[in-house]
Amino acid sequence: MKLSEGEIGKTYEVEKIDNTEQVTRRLEALGMTGHAGIKVLNKKEKGSMIIKVRGTRWAIGRRIADGITVREAQG
Amino acid sequence: MKNSSKQVLKVAFVGNPNCGKTTLFNAFTGANLKVANWPGVTVERVEGESDYKGQKLKLIDLPGIYSLTSYSIEEKVSRRCILEEGIDVIVNVVDASSLERNLYLTMQLLELRKPVVLALNMMDVVEERGMEIDMHRLPEMLGGIPVVPVSARKRSGLDVLLHAVVHHYEEGPKEGVVVYSRGLEAKIAKLTAAIEKKYGRQENDRWLAVKLLENDEEICGKYPLDLPEVLDRSYENDIIGGKYDYIEEVVEECLFGKEEKAAFTEKIDQVLTHRIWGIPVFLLIMALVFFLTFAVGDFLKGYFEEALDWFSALARGFLGEIGTADWLVSLVVDGIVAGVGGVLTFLPNIFILFLALAFLEDSGYMARVAYVMDSVMGRVGLSGKAFLPMLLGFGCTVPAVMATRSLESEKDRRRTILVTPFMSCSARLPIYVLFAGMFFPNASMVVAYSLYVLGLVVAIAVALIANRVAPTGEEHALLIELPEYKTPNARTVAVYVWNKVKDYLTKAGTTIFIASIILWFLLNYGMSGMVTDISQSFGAQIGHFLVPFLVPAGLGMWQIAVALISGLSAKEVVVSSFSVLFGISNINSAAGMSALSGILAASGFGPVNAYALMVFCLLYSPCMATVATIRRETHSWKWTLGMVAFQVLLAWAAAVVVFQVGSRIF
Numbered sequence: 001m002k003l004s005e006g007e008i009g010k011t012y013e014v015e016k017i018d019n020t021e022q023v024t025r026r027l028e029a030l031g032m033t034g035h036a037g038i039k040v041l042n043k044k045e046k047g048s049m050i051i052k053v054r055g056t057r058w059a060i061g062r063r064i065a066d067g068i069t070v071r072e073a074q075g
Numbered sequence: 076m077k078n079s080s081k082q083v084l085k086v087a088f089v090g091n092p093n094c095g096k097t098t099l100f101n102a103f104t105g106a107n108l109k110v111a112n113w114p115g116v117t118v119e120r121v122e123g124e125s126d127y128k129g130q131k132l133k134l135i136d137l138p139g140i141y142s143l144t145s146y147s148i149e150e151k152v153s154r155r156c157i158l159e160e161g162i163d164v165i166v167n168v169v170d171a172s173s174l175e176r177n178l179y180l181t182m183q184l185l186e187l188r189k190p191v192v193l194a195l196n197m198m199d200v201v202e203e204r205g206m207e208i209d210m211h212r213l214p215e216m217l218g219g220i221p222v223v224p225v226s227a228r229k230r231s232g233l234d235v236l237l238h239a240v241v242h243h244y245e246e247g248p249k250e251g252v253v254v255y256s257r258g259l260e261a262k263i264a265k266l267t268a269a270i271e272k273k274y275g276r277q278e279n280d281r282w283l284a285v286k287l288l289e290n291d292e293e294i295c296g297k298y299p300l301d302l303p304e305v306l307d308r309s310y311e312n313d314i315i316g317g318k319y320d321y322i323e324e325v326v327e328e329c330l331f332g333k334e335e336k337a338a339f340t341e342k343i344d345q346v347l348t349h350r351i352w353g354i355p356v357f358l359l360i361m362a363l364v365f366f367l368t369f370a371v372g373d374f375l376k377g378y379f380e381e382a383l384d385w386f387s388a389l390a391r392g393f394l395g396e397i398g399t400a401d402w403l404v405s406l407v408v409d410g411i412v413a414g415v416g417g418v419l420t421f422l423p424n425i426f427i428l429f430l431a432l433a434f435l436e437d438s439g440y441m442a443r444v445a446y447v448m449d450s451v452m453g454r455v456g457l458s459g460k461a462f463l464p465m466l467l468g469f470g471c472t473v474p475a476v477m478a479t480r481s482l483e484s485e486k487d488r489r490r491t492i493l494v495t496p497f498m499s500c501s502a503r504l505p506i507y508v509l510f511a512g513m514f515f516p517n518a519s520m521v522v523a524y525s526l527y528v529l530g531l532v533v534a535i536a537v538a539l540i541a542n543r544v545a546p547t548g549e550e551h552a553l554l555i556e557l558p559e560y561k562t563p564n565a566r567t568v569a570v571y572v573w574n575k576v577k578d579y580l581t582k583a584g585t586t587i588f589i590a591s592i593i594l595w596f597l598l599n600y601g602m603s604g605m606v607t608d609i610s611q612s613f614g615a616q617i618g619h620f621l622v623p624f625l626v627p628a629g630l631g632m633w634q635i636a637v638a639l640i641s642g643l644s645a646k647e648v649v650v651s652s653f654s655v656l657f658g659i660s661n662i663n664s665a666a667g668m669s670a671l672s673g674i675l676a677a678s679g680f681g682p683v684n685a686y687a688l689m690v691f692c693l694l695y696s697p698c699m700a701t702v703a704t705i706r707r708e709t710h711s712w713k714w715t716l717g718m719v720a721f722q723v724l725l726a727w728a729a730a731v732v733v734f735q736v737g738s739r740i741f
Contacts, residue, residue, distance in 0.1 A: 022146055022483070023552055028315045029142040031176055036319070041341065044350040046450040048459070048553060054175040057340075059446035061458060061553030 001072075004047045004065035006040040012070035013037060019067035027064070030056075037073050083131045086240055087157055089184065090168035091177050092139030092149075093558050095196040098227035098567075099168055100136040103237070107570045109474075111436035112563075113463070114139060114556045115481035118149065120156055127237040135162070138480075141176075143183045145293060148480045157187070164190045164244045166236070171208060171224070172200040172559070175326050182253050182318045185218055186282040190246070192239045193222040199229065200559070209329040216325045218252040228564055255317040262288060262305050269300050289314055340439075340559045347440065353447035360440075361469075364431040365527060368504070369520045372424030379420040380664040387412050387660050402605065406595050413660050414591025414651035415583050420663040421505040421647070425579050426572065428501055432470050433571040437563035441466065442555050449553045455535055456542030458482075458553040461491040465534060468498030469527075470575065472701040475500075476708055486547040492705055493541065493718055494534035496697040499527045501579070502646035506692045509650055509663065513672040514685035522686070530693050533729070582645055586699075590641050590648045594655050597637070614656075628691065628727060629684040629734035639691065645698045683737035687730040695726035 006012055014032050017024045031054040032038065043049035047062030088096040092114030101108055104123030109116060121136045137156055138149035145151045157165065167184050169177040184191050193214075201208060214222040221239040225232030254260065266284035270277055277283060286294040290309035300306065347356055390412055394404045435441060444466055449459030461482055468475035475495050479488045499507070507526055511519035597614035599605055606612050610633075617640070618633025625631050630639075634656040642649035654662040657674055661667040675684075696702070696719045706715040 019552070023554070025144065025311060026141070026146065026554065028312060029144065029179065031179065031319055033312070033316050033319050042344060042348055042350075044353075044450060046453070048446060048449045048453075050344065050348060050446060050557060055173045056176045057557040057559075059442070059449070059459070059553055059555050059557055061449055061453065064552045064554060 001070060002066050003038065003040075003051075003068040003070045004043075004049070004062060006038075006043070006049070006065075006070065008040050008043055011037045011039045011073040013073045014068060015071055016069040017067060018069065019064060023064060023067070027068070030054075030058070032068070038068075038070060081163065081244075083133050084163045084241065084244055085133050085135065085161060086164045086166055087135045087137055087160075087162045088166050088168055089137055089153060089157060089180070090139060091141055091170060091180060092556065094139065094168050094170035094177060095227045096139060096168045097136055099166075099194065099196065099225065099233075100134060101570075102227055102230050102233055103134055107574060108136065109571060109574065110567055111433075111441070111571070112439045112558050112561060113436065113441035114558070115149070115463070115478070118477055118480040120152055125237070127234075127241050130241050132237070132240070135160075140180065142180060143187075144291070147483050157184075157189075162189065164192060164240050166192050166194050166240060168194045168196055170197050171195045172197045172204065172206075174208070174330055175322055178322045178325060179315075179318060181217065182322065183282075185220070185252055186285060187279050188282065189279075190243050191220050192236065192243050193217065193220055194232075194236055195222055195224045196227055198224045199226055205332050207331040209331070213325070213329045216252065216328065228566075253318050253321045255314065259288070259310060259313060259317065262310070265302065265305050266300065269302055269305075270298060273300065274298060285314055343560050344443070344557075348443050348446055354451070357444060357447050360435070361527070362524060364428070364435070364469075365524050366520065367431055368424050368428040369508070369523060372421075372427045372508075375423035375427075376420055376663060379422060380661055380667075383412075383416045383420055383661050384664065387416065402599070405599070406592065408660070409658055410591050410595030410655055411588060413654040413658075413662070414594070414648075415588050417654040417659075417662040417667075418505060418583050418587050418647045418651045419580075420661070421508060421650075422576070422579065424504055424508060425501050426576055428504065429470060429572045429575040430568070433568040434563050436571070437561075437567050439558045439560040442557045445553065445555050446557070451535065452538075455538035456547060457487055457490060457538060460553055460555050461487060464491055464495050465498050465531075468495045468500055470501055471578070472496050472498070472500045472697050473704045476701065476704045479708065484547070489709060489714070490538060490541055490547070492708060494538050496701060496722065497530045497534040497537065497694060499530045499693060500646070501575075502698065503692060505647050505650045505663075507689060509653070509668070510685045510689050513668045513675075514682040522689075526689055526693050529690065533694060533725075537725075582647070586645045587648055587651050590644045591651055591655055594637070594641055594652055598656065624727070627735065628730035629680075629687045629738065630691065630730065632678060632680065635688065639695070642692065643696060643699060645700070646692060649692055681741075683734060683741055686737060687734040690733050691726045691730040693726070694729055695723050697722070 003012060013035055017027055017032065036054055039052040041050040041052055047065055049065055050057060050059050088100055090096050097108050097110045097117050100123060103125045106123050108121060117136060117138045123134045125132045125134055135156060137153040140150045140153045143154055145154050165184055167181050169181065210222065214220060221243050223232055223236045223239050225236055263281060263284045266287055267280040270280050270283055283294060283298055287300065287306060289311040387408060391404060391408045394407060441463060445459040445463055448462040452459050452462055464475045464478040467478050472495060476492050479491045482488045482491060507523040511522040515522040598609055598612045601611040601613055609615060614637050615633050618636040621636035622631050622633055625636055638649050638652035638656060641652040650662065653671060657671055659667045659671050662671060702715060702719060706712060709715060
């Protein structure tokens with residue numbers, strides 16, 4: 001599923017990042033890799049959301065959220 | 076390896092955005108650079124000096140970066156400085172309260188094999204949250220570099236840090252610590268060997284090898300290697316993964332009590348970033364800022380007016396008594412004191428405005444505004460991040476234009492620069508206070524607020540049209556860190572407000588002072604020398620020339636034309652010009668206002684004209700300082716002057732519409 005479809009309060013794991021190369025590299029550098037959990041803290045109808053990755057809060061726009069494929073984290 | 080001692084040590088402060096580098100830099104150098112609680116406050120490198128027991132240090136504050144790549148302007152500035160300027164020691168400032176993400180940059184710095192000292196900032200936050208950091212294990216796991224807990228705000232640990240900087244420099248650099256997968260390490264070994272063979276022994280060969288594997292543009296260009304079997308694809312993902320794997324180990328072993336107590340921030344965010352209430356709450360907060368600016372500012376300004384009246388009378392009396400020539404008395408009292416003094420009486424409003432903005436900036440709310448406004452900005456083809464410079468524009472357009480550096484794309488930057496001057500900066504405040512106060516005595520605050528909203532609407536509309544006419548066709552992806560909320564720091568707020576007040580006073584003493592003198596001469600001299608009838612002066616002639624253009628906007632008085640031209644130097648000058656033009660000694664006082672509105676009303680200048688004037692002042696060309704800044708940031712006179720012409724035309728058109736429609740209704 002796309003991260004933009006994620007629900008508030010749930011944690012997800014990154015499967016694949018599919019953005020422009022620049023954005024993808026940046027997201028990886030910020031720690032969105034492998035088994036890092038992404039917790040959805042807040043989200044708007046339009047799709048921009050607030051997430052928490054490796055202890056840091058980020059606001060991301062819809063395009064970025066659309067380009068991140070995730071699966072629900074276990075437990 | 077032991078480095079020999081050096082006369083001046085070059086020390087760079089490197090770290091993630093918003094981790095406290097500038098606060099630390101200020102503490103060491105006694106500088107008063109701006110700090111605030113949002114990522115991206117520092118956009119330029121700044122140097123300062125300090126010394127530790129006789130060892131001179133040159134400290135360099137750099138913009139915050141998340142990694143040593145070179146995508147944004149900030150990253151380029153910081154990376155170039157670290158790599159090319161012969162930095163002796165890197166002080167890696169780390170926000171201890173978000174160790175995991177901060178250590179990623181640390182891992183990259185260690186690979187450079189330059190001496191690194193880790194300054195563990197915000198330890199107080201860590202303690203508040205009930206977390207603990209193992210101060211023995213952490214340096215061990217970072218290859219033995221010194222790790223010094225500091226509190227930039229409380230100024231503790233500063234001497235220890237400097238000691239570590241000097242001492243560690245003498246010891247020389249340590250090895251990198253991250254070990255990648257066996258496959259990657261084999262490639263790195265091959266690459267370092269190839270680099271040595273082709274380019275000779277390089278101190279940072281491991282870093283170069285890693286960058287080659289990441290397919291880093293700059294390094295691949297500088298150190299091309301013909302090894303297709305090693306460099307068969309970009310291994311960046313694997314390398315980032317390798318670093319984070321190690322960081323996870325570090326955090327596992329060194330950080331205890333990881334249960335997060337960030338509930339406070341999350342609770343506030345539920346209201347401030349609410350999906351429906353977010354924007355209304357933002358507008359409400361801004362309305363509150365302006366209410367305070369007007370109401371409290373008005374309450375205080377009475378004292379300033381009395382002081383000005385007193386000073387003006389004193390100056391006239393004193394100069395008369397010592398037998399100064401009449402023209403000189405007039406220059407000093409009617410020109411300088413009226414012009415400069417008139418502007419100074421608005422200081423209380425300015426003070427309150429910046430106090431409120433300082434609170435907003437230091438609380439952590441700024442970055443949230445980017446999120447809240449993202450959907451609105453998205454519709455005009457910009458990301459929510461572009462709204463931050465616009466918000467700063469409520470204070471002053473010059474730093475706001477510079478803040479656009481945090482935007483990744485050059486097209487987005489220019490578009491943001493184009494609309495930022497429409498935000499009502501503090502220099503336009505005196506114009507609103509004066510004219511709204513004179514012509515809308517019962518609704519002055521509403522009228523002034525309407526201009527702030529109008530500026531915002533015009534900015535967004537212009538961005539929208541620009542996007543329709545020439546879509547940038549780029550991704551406008553918002554990505555911004557949201558810091559924890561905190562109580563604004565008294566010292567930070569004080570420094571911020573003092574800097575702004577100082578700027579205002581400096582401007583009064585320089586730009587406005589000179590503009591007032593020039594204006595006085597233009598009004599008192601004509602073709603025939605000194606004139607007694609002001610309508611024979613040079614000023615009147617210049618003004619008359621422009622009157623026909625201003626008539627449709629309801630601004631067809633030569634004095635207004637002169638005031639608007641003078642206002643190009645700084646917008647406050649519009650107000651000081653009115654003082655000088657109409658010979659009003661204390662323009663911001665009740666008596667001064669009624670005198671001026673009386674004169675204006677006599678020539679048919681009513682509330683609709685006043686509103687048209689305010690709209691014109693809001694939209695027309697920004698002040699000289701802004702124009703110069705825009706030229707510097709865009710590197711193009713053509714673009715800058717085109718922008719100025721566009722804004723003047725727009726202002727004229729808007730004022731015409733206001734006057735033509737308004738005068739038919741009212």
